[in-house]
Amino acid sequence: MVVEALPDVFEGWFLGFYEFDRVWDPGDAVAPDLRGVAERARANGAREGTPFLLAPSGRADPVVNAFWRAPPVRRLSAETKRRYAFSLKVWLTFLHRIEVEWGQVTPGELAVFKEWRLSAEDNPEHVAPGSFRVDLAAIRRFYVWAAERAAVQNPVRLRAVGAAASRDGSLVLEASPAGVRRADVKWLTPEAFRLWRNIGLRGFTMDGVPAPAWRGRTEDRDVAYAEGLFGTGLRMAEWASVLTIELPDAAHRGLFRGWLASACAKGSAGRRFWMRQRVIGLTRFYLEEGSRRAAVARAQREGRYEELRDRWLLRRVHPDGRLDVVTPTGESMTVALDTLAPRLRMRLFKQGAGGLEPVWLWLNHDGLPRPKQAWHKTFDRANQRVERTMPGAGAASALWCRPHMLRHSFALRWFCIAKFVAWQRTGLLTERERRDFRDQLGDVWFLMATLLGHSSPQTTRDVYLEPFQALDVEHLLALMDTDDRAALERLVDVVASDQPRVLTGVGV
Numbered sequence: 429m430v431v432e433a434l435p436d437v438f439e440g441w442f443l444g445f446y447e448f449d450r451v452w453d454p455g456d457a458v459a460p461d462l463r464g465v466a467e468r469a470r471a472n473g474a475r476e477g478t479p480f481l482l483a484p485s486g487r488a489d490p491v492v493n494a495f496w497r498a499p500p501v502r503r504l505s506a507e508t509k510r511r512y513a514f515s516l517k518v519w520l521t522f523l524h525r526i527e528v529e530w531g532q533v534t535p536g537e538l539a540v541f542k543e544w545r546l547s548a549e550d551n552p553e554h555v556a557p558g559s560f561r562v563d564l565a566a567i568r569r570f571y572v573w574a575a576e577r578a579a580v581q582n583p584v585r586l587r588a589v590g591a592a593a594s595r596d597g598s599l600v601l602e603a604s605p606a607g608v609r610r611a612d613v614k615w616l617t618p619e620a621f622r623l624w625r626n627i628g629l630r631g632f633t634m635d636g637v638p639a640p641a642w643r644g645r646t647e648d649r650d651v652a653y654a655e656g657l658f659g660t661g662l663r664m665a666e667w668a669s670v671l672t673i674e675l676p677d678a679a680h681r682g683l684f685r686g687w688l689a690s691a692c693a694k695g696s697a698g699r700r701f702w703m704r705q706r707v708i709g710l711t712r713f714y715l716e717e718g719s720r721r722a723a724v725a726r727a728q729r730e731g732r733y734e735e736l737r738d739r740w741l742l743r744r745v746h747p748d749g750r751l752d753v754v755t756p757t758g759e760s761m762t763v764a765l766d767t768l769a770p771r772l773r774m775r776l777f778k779q780g781a782g783g784l785e786p787v788w789l790w791l792n793h794d795g796l797p798r799p800k801q802a803w804h805k806t807f808d809r810a811n812q813r814v815e816r817t818m819p820g821a822g823a824a825s826a827l828w829c830r831p832h833m834l835r836h837s838f839a840l841r842w843f844c845i846a847k848f849v850a851w852q853r854t855g856l857l858t859e860r861e862r863r864d865f866r867d868q869l870g871d872v873w874f875l876m877a878t879l880l881g882h883s884s885p886q887t888t889r890d891v892y893l894e895p896f897q898a899l900d901v902e903h904l905l906a907l908m909d910t911d912d913r914a915a916l917e918r919l920v921d922v923v924a925s926d927q928p929r930v931l932t933g934v935g936v
Contacts (some may be wrong), residue, residue: 440521442482443513446474448736475769476508479513484524491578492520492530497575505696507665508767515566518545531580538583616829616837623660624829627817628810629654634817645793645902648718652807653790654712657834659707661842661880664831666692668800669770671787675743678712681705684864688881691769698766699881715789724785727795733777734783742778742787774799807831 446760474480478496482488495501501509521528522541545552545560555563566583575582616624626632629650631642638644656667669692676684677852683702690698714720727733744752750767753776768776774797776787788797818827877884 438483440524441517443517444482445510445513446476446478446480446510456467474540475502477510477769479509479807481513481517481520483520491574492516494577495570495573498574501569502602505694506691506771507694511562513567515563518568519563519567531574531578534581535583540713596742606898614830614833615840616833618837618841620827621834621837624810624814624827625651627653628814629683629806631813634819639817645886646719648710648722651788652707652714652762653803653806654829654834656703656707658832658838659704660701660840661835662688662701663835664696664803665770665800666694668790668798668803669773670775671765671773672715672789672790673742673787674765675715675789676703676708678716680708681925684708687766689766689768691767692773693881695879700879711789719793720789720791723793723795724780724792725782726774727784730797736775736777739774739775739784740757742776770800803831833878879928 473715474497480488480490480496480699496509496513500587501512504512519541519703520530522544523533523537526540527535527539538665541808543565545555546557547554564584568582571580571582572586574580599772626636630647631639631644633639653667656662657664666688667717669689675684676686676691683704686701686703687701690696692697739756741754742751743754743760745765746752746762750762751768752760752762754760774788775785778787786795786797790798792798807830814827846936
């Protein structure tokens with residue numbers, strides 16, 4: 429279990445996660461008791477990484493913890509369960525503060541919770557509407573299950589929308605914030621991304637040179653990670669979980685077609701993804717010559733890897749994606765790379781020329797695997813640096829970036845490429861032929877859904893690229909005879925020119 433020394437009474441609900449593969453220090457006085465708890469939990473259906481919650485009294489609520497072992501919840505991805513667990517912890521702690529039992533809540537308490545999370549003046553840590561929507565989904569799923577198990581009321585109601593709430597309409601969660609999707613989706617043009625990257629991650633001044641005080645200990649790592657998001661369209665957690673053995677070798681040329689492991693993909697839906705040569709070069713430099721190599725050597729000298737008692741040792745990688753490994757208990761076994769979840773990937777090591785080294789690609793300065801949550805800090809620091817450096821900092825049009833914005837920006841760039849290529853193939857068409865071909869461009873949405881790993885092109889069309897559905901054919905035909913790269917960047921600029929949610933880096 430992931431636990432620290434616990435107080436007699438908590439200020440709120442405590443959240444932990446079971447770690448059945450953890451190797452306990454024999455000298456730890458509480459190790460026998462914790463092993464016994466873990467064994468009972470496993471017998472009751474808990475798995476590696478299953479959440480558990482303790483009430484402020486320090487006691488475990490059997491109904492709350494049974495929720496994580498229910499079949500519909502067990503089928504959720506590890507990342508979704510983890511996110512839902514944090515949402516329920518916040519919800520249960522809120523109810524504790526207002527002295528309401530979780531089994532006695534009404535839509536009234538949910539409305540107060542919504543206001544507190546989104547806008548209450550006495551809460552300094554407001555969340556974005558999209559984050560509250562996740563909270564709402566977690567709370568509803570819990571109460572739908574608990575209503576059958578413990579006969580409690582579900583405070584999260586559904587209401588019909590669209591088509592006058594007829595049978596052709598759809599259902600939404602009643603407490604959902606308005607405009608969640610539109611508010612959360614923003615884009616960067618390629619020029620704006622380069623400007624943000626140079627100032628925020630490379631420490632450049634507005635003159636395009638490194639600032640005198642810039643140190644940039646992990647500059648190559650941060651640039652490679654951001655370029656990877658922008659160049660592959662992978663989600664933050666997906667790109668953060670890649671292993672060194674999943675990268676193309678240094679001799680690879682051209683576009684690399686990789687495989688995102690099912691255990692690391694959203695919805696456990698493994699898929700192909702494509703990596704540009706620029707991303708390959710930046711990532712290989714970080715891996716072989718840059719700050720990662722120095723961090724590994726430093727950790728080896730300090731014996732940091734030898735101190736890790738729960739590491740798995742990689743012996744061999746088979747061509748079919750199977751790995752021969754040695755577990756922390758010394759057992760030899762073969763596992764499928766596709767089923768290796770991030771939690772276990774972070775504990776996977778191999779024997780290198782200088783000793784043990786992580787197989788996890790992205791490392792902290794101390795040489796230990798970098799968890800995906802840490803990338804938020806990298807982007808926060810970069811945004812602060814951009815705000816300090818650029819004139820007009822703090823204005824509504826100021827340049828800034830979040831990790832998921834780079835996935836959106838990847839989508840915009842490749843959408844323009846797909847449209848551009850499609851129209852180049854048509855030659856000079858009559859107006860009627862253009863209308864006919866426009867109807868056929870629906871295939872572009874299927875291409876984009878494939879690149880982004882969406883199960884339905886509708887998500888790609890209505891969320892990621894919603895403002896650009898009516899891309900004017902004249903923009904494309906006017907660019908046919910120009911240099912491809914310049915044309916594409918001009919096209920993105922034209923498409924984005926009247927979209928306030930697309931950050932261009934101009935005018936700030």
